[in-house]
Amino acid sequence: MSLLAPWFLAGLALLAGPIIAHLIRRATKDRVPFSTLRFLNPSAPRLDRRSRIQHPLLLALRCLVVLLLALGFARPYLRETSIVPPATTAPRTVAIVLDASASLRRGDLWEEARERVRDVAADLSPNDRLIVVSAADRVSTLLSAEQWLNSLPGDRASLLAAVLDQTEPSWGPSLLDAAIESALDLSREINENAEAPGDTEIVLVSDLTVGSRVAGLAGLTWPIGTLVRLETLASATEPNLGLQWLGWGADQGQGAPARVRVVADQRAGTRAVTLQLHDATTDAAVGEPVSLVVPAGGTQVALVPVPTNAPAALRIDLSGNDETFDNQLWIVRDAARTLPVHYLGPAEAGDAQSSRFYVEAATMGWRDPEPAVTPFDPAAEVQPALFVITDPLAADRLAAIRSRLESGSFALVLAHNGNTLATAAALAGESGWSAGSPTSRAYSLFGRVDFEHPLFAPFADPHYSDFSRIRFWQPRPITLPTDTAATVVARFDNDQVAVVEVPVGQGRLIVWPGDWSPSASQWILSTKFVPWLQALGERTVGGARQAGVVEFGTLTRAGVESLTALETVTGDSGEPGLYRTTGDRPRPLALNVPAAESLTDPMPLETLENLGLPLEAAVSAATTELAERRLAAESAAALEGRQQVWRWLLLLVALLLVAESILSLTLARRQPVPTT
Amino acid sequence: MPSSHDPSALLAIKHLELRARAVMEGLKAGLHRSPYSGFSVEFTEYRQYTPGDDLRYLDWKALARTDRHYIKKYEDETDLRCLILLDTSRSMQFGSRGYTKLDYARTLAATLACFLHEQRDVVGTALFDRTVHHVVPPRWRAGHLQHVFAALDREPAAHETHLTQALEEVARMCRKRTLIFILSDFLAPSEDWSTALGHLAAARHDVRALQVIDPAERSLEFGKAAVWEDLEDGRTLYIDPAQARTGYQQRFTAHETALRAVFATYGVASTTITTDEPLDQALIRFLSGETVRPPAAATP
Numbered sequence: 001m002s003l004l005a006p007w008f009l010a011g012l013a014l015l016a017g018p019i020i021a022h023l024i025r026r027a028t029k030d031r032v033p034f035s036t037l038r039f040l041n042p043s044a045p046r047l048d049r050r051s052r053i054q055h056p057l058l059l060a061l062r063c064l065v066v067l068l069l070a071l072g073f074a075r076p077y078l079r080e081t082s083i084v085p086p087a088t089t090a091p092r093t094v095a096i097v098l099d100a101s102a103s104l105r106r107g108d109l110w111e112e113a114r115e116r117v118r119d120v121a122a123d124l125s126p127n128d129r130l131i132v133v134s135a136a137d138r139v140s141t142l143l144s145a146e147q148w149l150n151s152l153p154g155d156r157a158s159l160l161a162a163v164l165d166q167t168e169p170s171w172g173p174s175l176l177d178a179a180i181e182s183a184l185d186l187s188r189e190i191n192e193n194a195e196a197p198g199d200t201e202i203v204l205v206s207d208l209t210v211g212s213r214v215a216g217l218a219g220l221t222w223p224i225g226t227l228v229r230l231e232t233l234a235s236a237t238e239p240n241l242g243l244q245w246l247g248w249g250a251d252q253g254q255g256a257p258a259r260v261r262v263v264a265d266q267r268a269g270t271r272a273v274t275l276q277l278h279d280a281t282t283d284a285a286v287g288e289p290v291s292l293v294v295p296a297g298g299t300q301v302a303l304v305p306v307p308t309n310a311p312a313a314l315r316i317d318l319s320g321n322d323e324t325f326d327n328q329l330w331i332v333r334d335a336a337r338t339l340p341v342h343y344l345g346p347a348e349a350g351d352a353q354s355s356r357f358y359v360e361a362a363t364m365g366w367r368d369p370e371p372a373v374t375p376f377d378p379a380a381e382v383q384p385a386l387f388v389i390t391d392p393l394a395a396d397r398l399a400a401i402r403s404r405l406e407s408g409s410f411a412l413v414l415a416h417n418g419n420t421l422a423t424a425a426a427l428a429g430e431s432g433w434s435a436g437s438p439t440s441r442a443y444s445l446f447g448r449v450d451f452e453h454p455l456f457a458p459f460a461d462p463h464y465s466d467f468s469r470i471r472f473w474q475p476r477p478i479t480l481p482t483d484t485a486a487t488v489v490a491r492f493d494n495d496q497v498a499v500v501e502v503p504v505g506q507g508r509l510i511v512w513p514g515d516w517s518p519s520a521s522q523w524i525l526s527t528k529f530v531p532w533l534q535a536l537g538e539r540t541v542g543g544a545r546q547a548g549v550v551e552f553g554t555l556t557r558a559g560v561e562s563l564t565a566l567e568t569v570t571g572d573s574g575e576p577g578l579y580r581t582t583g584d585r586p587r588p589l590a591l592n593v594p595a596a597e598s599l600t601d602p603m604p605l606e607t608l609e610n611l612g613l614p615l616e617a618a619v620s621a622a623t624t625e626l627a628e629r630r631l632a633a634e635s636a637a638a639l640e641g642r643q644q645v646w647r648w649l650l651l652l653v654a655l656l657l658v659a660e661s662i663l664s665l666t667l668a669r670r671q672p673v674p675t676t
Numbered sequence: 677m678p679s680s681h682d683p684s685a686l687l688a689i690k691h692l693e694l695r696a697r698a699v700m701e702g703l704k705a706g707l708h709r710s711p712y713s714g715f716s717v718e719f720t721e722y723r724q725y726t727p728g729d730d731l732r733y734l735d736w737k738a739l740a741r742t743d744r745h746y747i748k749k750y751e752d753e754t755d756l757r758c759l760i761l762l763d764t765s766r767s768m769q770f771g772s773r774g775y776t777k778l779d780y781a782r783t784l785a786a787t788l789a790c791f792l793h794e795q796r797d798v799v800g801t802a803l804f805d806r807t808v809h810h811v812v813p814p815r816w817r818a819g820h821l822q823h824v825f826a827a828l829d830r831e832p833a834a835h836e837t838h839l840t841q842a843l844e845e846v847a848r849m850c851r852k853r854t855l856i857f858i859l860s861d862f863l864a865p866s867e868d869w870s871t872a873l874g875h876l877a878a879a880r881h882d883v884r885a886l887q888v889i890d891p892a893e894r895s896l897e898f899g900k901a902a903v904w905e906d907l908e909d910g911r912t913l914y915i916d917p918a919q920a921r922t923g924y925q926q927r928f929t930a931h932e933t934a935l936r937a938v939f940a941t942y943g944v945a946s947t948t949i950t951t952d953e954p955l956d957q958a959l960i961r962f963l964s965g966e967t968v969r970p971p972a973a974a975t976p
Binding site: 030031032033034035036037038039040041042043044 | 767768770777861863865890893898899900901902903904905906907908911912913914915916919920923924927928931
């Protein structure tokens with residue numbers, strides 16, 4: 001017999017209670033009343049050891065009750081040899097998370113990583129399920145449990161070797177959190193579908209540097225029976241320094257210096273390094289090298305001067321660092337974008353009552369794109385421009401502007417009368433547009449605004465979507481034909497059309513039913529006018545500027561979905577280097593090793609512990625023993641829960657209590673009680 | 677002849693009067709065979725009724741038989757009064773047989789009162805412990821006996837015994853010559869109260885003592901080795917009865933001897949009754965003169 005909670009046997013100390021009670025009771029608790037003690041002399045106390053304990057049978061019963069109660073609380077159970085913890089017999093699910101980030105390119109780390117994976121697989125029993133997931137800039141399943149189980153046990157090693165041979169470390173970041181979560185989901189799915197779900201072990205094969213992303217593990221729920229084992233790669237690697245792109249100097253124009261941060265490992269010691277600018281395409285050195293000293297575990301920011309005649313695509317090489325995978329930084333200077341703004345209307349430039357005044361004021365100070373309010377010259381070079389039209393146009397200008405619209409320009413028509421609306425309809429290439437008389441309402445407000453449309457998308461956030469304080473005095477109602485290609489982007493609160501956009505070729509025509517003068521509406525005086533106009537300007541020149549220097553894993557910042565949407569300019573595809581985007585407006589793009597991958601100091605184990613990982617890794621003999629004990633305790637608890645010996649003990653206690661009551665009652669009745 | 681009742685069975689009857697009447701039956705039967713002639717009442721003669729006589733004494737049976745009015749004349753019919761003095765102190769609340777000495781003694785007193793009343797004695801009662809705390813004066817009137825029963829049936833206040841003071845108070849109460857029955861265990865040292873008893877006897881009262889004791893008080897065949905508590909003063913002693921028995925019996929016998937000497941000194945007739953004795957037998961023994969009679973010369 002074994003006990004699940006043997007510490008309750010300390011309750012046996014309570015046995016002293018009834019024993020002492022039986023001794024004390026005999027002593028002098030009883031009092032015999034007598035009529036007078038005048039004729040009595042006190043007797044000497046008589047010691048009779050044999051009868052010190054009164055009612056031994058009663059005492060035995062009471063002691064037995066205490067004994068059984070203590071035993072019951074200790075939760076006894078009978079050991080059965082057939083009981084083996086189910087966890088040891090059920091097949092396990094082992095999910096290997098293989099770190100394939102850029103930092104694995106150091107030394108022999110990748111070879112060691114593959115060896116560790118093979119070792120883990122070799123320790124599995126035939127029924128165990130194996131999943132291999134790689135963690136780089138994206139998570140991919142290298143080997144699924146189905147593939148593993150469907151192959152013969154003898155073929156599994158070669159299957160795994162083939163998978164590993166096809167895998168190379170990427171140039172991307174180490175998204176360990178996403179990979180572990182993915183492995184956990186796969187394991188959970190397998191366990192849910194399995195007849196005999198077993199424990200899950202997630203084996204993390206990684207160099208586990210501080211640059212690995214693990215923050216996402218904080219909110220993860222770990223199923224019961226899941227353990228994480230760390231297989232930290234320990235191959236000898238050199239101390240590392242890395243480059244981080246901080247952007248161009250204050251003035252982004254020609255000659256602006258490149259701002260670079262050099263990051264050093266704790267192990268690196270204080271190092272003197274050199275930064276040299278190169279032409280990205282010809283590999284020729286550009287300018288003078290920059291020397292700087294980086295302290296161990298510290299950073300140093302350098303301004304690398306860029307000659308004014310330097311090409312747009314450059315590369316900065318770091319010398320003085322033995323680990324070479326992150327010694328190059330590819331950069332691209334963004335080309336300046338200009339936006340010609342052509343105002344076609346009657347008002348003078350300085351008239352505060354005209355729309356032109358406000359358009360010019362609103363476009364002042366824009367850096368990207370740089371606006372230039374100029375008269376329209378049909379003979380000038382064709383480039384995307386913004387037309388602001390407030391007056392009806394002559395036929396020749398109308399045709400020229402329509403031609404520009406078709407090639408990608410944008411036009412904004414302020415249709416404050418029927419003729420201007422007719423011009424807008426002509427630009428749209430539609431007929432049947434008509435303008436009605438202004439209503440008698442004192443003012444109108446925006447009623448419905450399509451915040452999903454690019455015109456108003458900047459105001460989609462609820463913080464900025466309040467248009468209810470902008471009044472429009474007597475806007476002219478516009479009626480559109482049913483077969484129009486125009487999209488009504490906004491309507492007034494009386495359902496009258498407020499803003500219309502019509503696609504014209506590659507360009508767009510925006511029609512606003514009314515003037516922008518302060519006497520017609522509060523629109524140009526509102527805080528929304530300038531951002532709205534700037535968003536329109538950016539849209540005209542191809543949208544908001546995208547980053548030109550990005551890292552693997554952050555391609556979306558450059559507006560690129562994946563590497564397949566890029567053309568290589570230098571080097572091979574998939575490696576750091578110079579690329580060019582595909583599409584209507586191709587632009588150069590520099591792709592680099594993630595800066596986090598350069599942070600190769602080992603990650604403290606406490607970081608993972610604090611994130612709540614059920615670590616088996618820091619695995620010492622003590623923890624293994626603890627785990628075994630816990631397993632044994634769990635199986636003992638299951639056994640005890642099934643046998644429930646304590647219930648029988650409690651029943652016995654109840655019977656004994658009844659017997660004790662009867663016996664003590666009988667003894668009490670036998671006792672002569674004097675009458676007083 | 678009705679058989680005598682076992683005291684424990686009799687004392688199980690809650691109602692005191694019923695107990696007394698039950699004892700009375702045995703008592704009457706027993707007294708027929710005894711030369712008992714009563715304490716105070718003695719029939720002397722008939723005389724012719726004259727208007728103004730108390731009709732209570734008219735012999736109605738003689739009137740029915742002869743159609744003449746006769747008045748029964750009794751000797752000392754108004755002189756002798758009976759007072760039953762009952763000890764209700766704490767020592768009387770001891771009993772080893774399922775009832776206390778007080779239960780036994782109050783049944784004796786009630787029976788005695790009933791008996792005296794039936795033979796036309798004027799009977800009263802006084803209850804005492806450290807003082808006389810309740811008195812029903814001797815009277816002759818309807819319902820008086822019920823008053824006596826009610827007084828005897830009162831629950832005691834549980835005080836210690838002070839026989840001297842009680843006897844002195846009785847002496848002050850009884851101006852006329854009175855037949856006084858003292859029902860007590862007389863466990864207090866006789867030298868404490870003998871003087872007061874002497875004063876009572878010297879006042880021409882007829883004092884008779886009924887010592888009521890428990891058999892265990894005489895033999896000490898009782899209890900176990902434990903702490904014994906004196907019911908009178910609450911004093912405690914560790915007593916092993918097996919050890920203490922011999923010495924106790926000697927001292928108790930000496931006490932009884934001294935007690936009888938005191939009663940003899942003052943001409944007080946005394947009877948010792950143990951509570952295991954049937955009550956009627958005890959009363960018969962008491963009434964028929966099986967008492968320790970004092971020598972005539974001792975009466976003052």
